[in-house]
Amino acid sequence: MYENPRLILDSSNPPEAGNITWRSPSNIAIVKYWGKHGRQLPRNPSLSLTLAASCTDTQLEYAFDEALPGAGIDLAFYFHQAENEAFRAKTLAFLESLLPVYPFLKQLKLTVRTGNSFPHSAGIASSASAMSALALCLCSLEDRLFGTLQDAAAFDRKASYLARLGSGSACRSIFPHAALWGHTSLVPDASDEYAVPIGDLMHVSFKDFHDDILIVSSEEKAVSSRAGHALMEGNPFAEPRYAQARQRIGNLLDAMRTGDLEAFGKIAEDEALALHALMMCSDPSYLLMRPGSLAIIEKVREYRADTGHPVFFTLDAGPNVHLLYPGDIVHEVRKFIEDELAEHCENGYVQQDWVGEGPEEM
Numbered sequence: 001m002y003e004n005p006r007l008i009l010d011s012s013n014p015p016e017a018g019n020i021t022w023r024s025p026s027n028i029a030i031v032k033y034w035g036k037h038g039r040q041l042p043r044n045p046s047l048s049l050t051l052a053a054s055c056t057d058t059q060l061e062y063a064f065d066e067a068l069p070g071a072g073i074d075l076a077f078y079f080h081q082a083e084n085e086a087f088r089a090k091t092l093a094f095l096e097s098l099l100p101v102y103p104f105l106k107q108l109k110l111t112v113r114t115g116n117s118f119p120h121s122a123g124i125a126s127s128a129s130a131m132s133a134l135a136l137c138l139c140s141l142e143d144r145l146f147g148t149l150q151d152a153a154a155f156d157r158k159a160s161y162l163a164r165l166g167s168g169s170a171c172r173s174i175f176p177h178a179a180l181w182g183h184t185s186l187v188p189d190a191s192d193e194y195a196v197p198i199g200d201l202m203h204v205s206f207k208d209f210h211d212d213i214l215i216v217s218s219e220e221k222a223v224s225s226r227a228g229h230a231l232m233e234g235n236p237f238a239e240p241r242y243a244q245a246r247q248r249i250g251n252l253l254d255a256m257r258t259g260d261l262e263a264f265g266k267i268a269e270d271e272a273l274a275l276h277a278l279m280m281c282s283d284p285s286y287l288l289m290r291p292g293s294l295a296i297i298e299k300v301r302e303y304r305a306d307t308g309h310p311v312f313f314t315l316d317a318g319p320n321v322h323l324l325y326p327g328d329i330v331h332e333v334r335k336f337i338e339d340e341l342a343e344h345c346e347n348g349y350v351q352q353d354w355v356g357e358g359p360e361e362m
């Protein structure tokens with residue numbers, strides 16, 4: 001939708017070299033995106049909270065360098081100050097796929113320097129923060145070179161679109177507080193192509209929500225998200241699942257509007273277990289939860305029944321458990337984590353996070 005052959009630099013008046021840096025956060029889906037078609041288009045709408053502490057810093061350096069005919073994009077890539085060939089190849093493939101949108105990328109020598117705020121072997125997914133940070137750098141670059149993204153909402157929408165092409169869930173990281181991705185008649189402008197901000201639709205009690213990520217295992221997943229999405233195509237529960245997600249989006253929007261923590265928490269937990277049930281029902285089936293994940297889930301439910309505190313769990317496509325709760329019980333919950341849950345975490349590691357204000361240009 002953004003293809004533009006006119007975004008080409010004039011070699012008789014080349015731009016000065018420069019650099020752009022963005023910090024962008026991860027996000028945690030409450031209604032999950034699981035199953036896609038076409039070029040990263042979702043089978044159902046999803047809704048996430050934007051995080052604050054788990055983020056990626058990405059610097060994009062550029063210098064004019066007229067490409068030889070037939071040559072590809074000139075890219076160097078550093079991850080935590082070290083050259084990284086695997087990440088370079090992935091980023092290069094992504095940038096090459098964007099050439100119809102950004103033909104000028106071939107006219108530049110590019111260097112990407114990136115790093116995460118969390119230990120990179122911690123088992124915390126970084127594709128959402130990494131792809132959104134890179135997409136934001138590209139939109140800043142477009143605006144600097146051509147002045148074509150002056151309008152803030154248009155800038156964010158294009159950044160969300162580009163992030164989606166890199167990693168679906170990354171499109172939701174562009175916005176503060178919360179975002180919705182995927183067509184639904186319930187939210188104006190909602191689209192499969194990009195996410196839209198919904199922070200204004202949510203009750204204040206969600207704006208200081210916490211998400212402490214309990215790292216049960218940092219091992220690489222046996223089945224990647226990409227393979228997991230693909231397995232939904234043959235899953236006998238796929239169609240009912242997509243209908244269920246659409247229904248839950250409506251219920252979740254209501255709960256978030258009115259500040260109904262119980263309804264919010266029930267949807268969060270039901271979604272986490274539905275996601276993992278879909279994995280168990282795939283052919284071949286697989287399990288990403290570990291015994292520690294289940295132990296934590298049981299203890300959270302017991303703790304909630306005993307104390308009445310609104311503490312809920314959710315899971316991504318992995319064994320780590322996200323603990324969601326409002327800021328006014330942070331001391332009680334942190335003590336509960338320390339006393340009862342940390343023993344199920346790898347080296348007792350917990351990444352503390354909370355709802356954030358979205359990406360920032362550095």
Ligand code: PMV
Binds near residue numbers: 032046168169170
């Ligand atoms: O964005 P991907 O392709 O890595 O898929 C992410 C899917 C989940 O994290 C499991 C759910 C979601 O909506 O973020």
